Amino acid sequence: MDVVVADVSPAIDNCDEKMLPKVDMLFDGENEAYEFYNVYAEMVGFFVRRSTLWTTSKNIITRRTFVCSREGFREKKRGTKEAKCPRPETRIGCPASMTIRLNANGKYRLTEFVPNHNHQLATASTMHMLKAKKIRLKARAVRENLVDDTVRTPEFESEDEAYEFYSMYAGKIGFNVRRASMTMNAENIITRRMFVCSKEGFREKKRGAKGVKKPRPETRTGCPACMVIRLASNGKYHVTEFVTFHNHPLGAAVPCDLVATSQSTETGQDDGMDVVDGSADANIHKQNLISDNTMAASLESRINKRFKCTKVPHNGDIGATLEYLQKMQHDKPSFFFAVKSDDDGNLTNFLWADSKSIMDFVHFGDVVCLDSAYALQGYGRPLALFTGLNHHKQTIIFAAALLYDESAEAFRWLFDAFKMAMNGTQPKTLLTDRSAAISEGAAASWPATAHRYCVWQIYQNALQQLSQAFHGSRTLEYSFKKCLFDCEDEPEFLTAWREMLEKYDLEDNKWLADLFSLKEKWALPYGRDAFCADMKSVQQKESLGIELKKHLSLEFGLLSFFQQFERVLCDRRSAELQADVEASQSTKKPPPMRVLRQACNVYTPSAFKMFEREFELYMDCMLYNCGEMGTVSEYKVTIEDNQMDHFVKFDSLNSRLSCSCKGFEFIGIPCRHMLKVLDTRNIKDLPPQYILRRWRKDAKSGSSxxxxxxxxxxxxxxxxxxxxxxxxxxxxxxxxxxxxxxxxxxxxxxxxxxxxxxxxxxxxxxxxxxxxxxxxxxxxxxxxxxxxxxxxxxxTNFINGSADGSLTFPFTLGAGALDYH
Missing domain, CATH: 1.20.120 (Four Helix Bundle (Hemerythrin (Met), subunit A))
Known part of the structure; x- marks a missing residue:
């Protein structure tokens, strides 16, 4: 078919300059580009349709083309007979289109724009008629123009809570609610849900409907009233659209106490409420009651009470948890658990730890990581784990908790309960996710503990927050990980961060700006004095969440999760026992060098690998004497491929060393710079104070x-x-x-x-x-x-630790309940 180019110049001339598509325009998202092209199309005189797209394995759109609704040709299906009254041909191969591509900064750039059409464009009057027809077929197309930004709405912990809120509002106004479209991610979590008036849309015309003698009356009128929620980064649902306009008379209001049971919401059928005759102005006035004091009196008190506990336990979860905890304490009197209740007496939070976990904390509780990803992001049950590292660099669990209340007060209770379980002791360093509630609770309960944000958890959050940017550039993720894990001092970190923002055009990224404002809590150059036991490298290799994730789903009973949790504990303790055996029965040939032999004899194999790496790197170091003051000598240590200099002080009186890199303080293994100074001073054995007990083979032996x-x-x-x-x-x-x-x-x-x-x-x-x-x-x-x-x-010689981690000791760790308000 020959393409006839339509004259779009007059229409374009009448357009606002800002509404004209131009190559290199940027959009925050694919939907924003689509809406922009829609506005342009309405001014010019055509409709838009989404066409071809390219996505990544994680369903990130990297390229999208929007076309005129008359693009292409109708597909002829095989076996279809020629219709007597065929539908008119609407697609004629129109070439008009707009293409966008994903950039490295996570934004979409307009890369191609074709303005020409091969058909006559609609005028202002005909466009109005076409738009009215389109609206009738799909009333929700105009809801964005009817959004009421003055309505105050809370945030919701689940889709069910949002549904309950909208049902309460609908009962007060006088209409029924129906669940409509939703969007789910790869993990079957609802990320978007739309609730609509029961009169939304139109009844689908089925074949043979004309033969029905007494057809049902039409109840749907294409009503645009709706509420749309989306899952935010904090794991809660926020209202993004709230349309209060109805195109039909409203019913009588239902008393608030009956709202929950009076809605025929799932079927979308009318429930026979009396219809109030009145003008459209009267209906609109009635809808505006939601922002008046009437709403505050009738709904806010119930809503505040409903959402005080930030997560609603699934049916049977509280009973199953208490059953498990009481059974464990009955079977093992050394088992510890604590329970928190709210002001109304409802049980909200639980913490538990068995005797083996408490003993592990005695030996390896210097660094504790609170993994609260499930609690804060709302995936299944709100599990939180207190974890650490043993002397084999294996992840161990100190305690577990279910947190249905995530307020600052609740986290303060959590830290107090954990401290009680661990006999009144607390760790040197606490690693947590970035959360104001956690920070406030930790500062109140553990003021002497260095609180840091876990860089590995920050990286996991970045994979979600910067997913589009990471897929738009192959090198951005590498630059971001360098800022997180590889910078030793402040100038190096600030330079790497600034270069990343400039190179990938991320200066206006709000998430990165908020993260940078808290750099003292997570950036490694600001926390080298806080001992971390190389926790971040272990977290990169394994994750307890993956093993427990499936059983946290609401599809499974909570007792199933507890069984899986016990399995995980047992497997990890068996792995630790096996590592103890292999460390004590190693038949490897001793290293030839004296200091390596000493390290091999005292360190576990995993710790020895860290030491061996530092020893190999010390061979490339060059040392310069910077002077002496009494018994203290200062040295400058450099490496040819590294422009950064490090300074080491050595006290000959007690063989004490301190290095500017803070490697020993950070990980607990002497750094390459310290080893270079020891070798220069002809000290062939490591001083005892630089062999931390937590990395030794006999870390769990002796009196504690x-x-x-x-x-x-x-x-x-x-x-x-x-x-x-x-x-x-x-x-x-x-x-x-x-x-x-x-x-x-x-x-x-x-x-x-x-x-x-x-x-x-x-x-x-x-x-x-x-x-x-x-x-x-x-x-x-x-x-x-x-x-x-x-x-x-x-x-006698014996193996460290218990064989199965399930020894029952003749003591009780408390009354089994810690109630904290």
């Missing part, structure tokens, strides 16, 4: 009673309870080690009887003041528990 410290309260009963818990924790460590073999178990039984005799003798000869007794015996050269553990250590 020095780790506990209780202030004895003036209340005698409370003080006795705390001393009892203290002694239970101490003896549980000895019991766990003794249970690994028959010989050590028998030895423990024998020594326990001797210890009991000593306790009884002390009680008979002294007043029953437990604090005085403990104080007196602590002054002895070696107390009985040290005798037991030392005796165990000398009695």
């Amino acid at each position: 009673n020095g780790s506990y410290s209780f202030p004895f309260d003036s209340d005698p009963q409370l003080a006795q309870t705390k001393r009892y818990n203290l002694l239970c924790r101490i003896f549980s460590i000895a019991a766990a080690r003794a249970a690994t073999s028959v010989d050590t178990s028998a030895y423990m039984e024998n020594q326990s009887s001797i210890l009991m005799d000593q306790v009884e003798q002390a009680l008979e000869t002294r007043p029953p003041d437990m604090a005085a007794i403990i104080g007196a015996h602590s002054n002895q050269t070696q107390n009985p528990i040290d005798n037991i553990i030392t005796g165990l250590h000398n009695h």
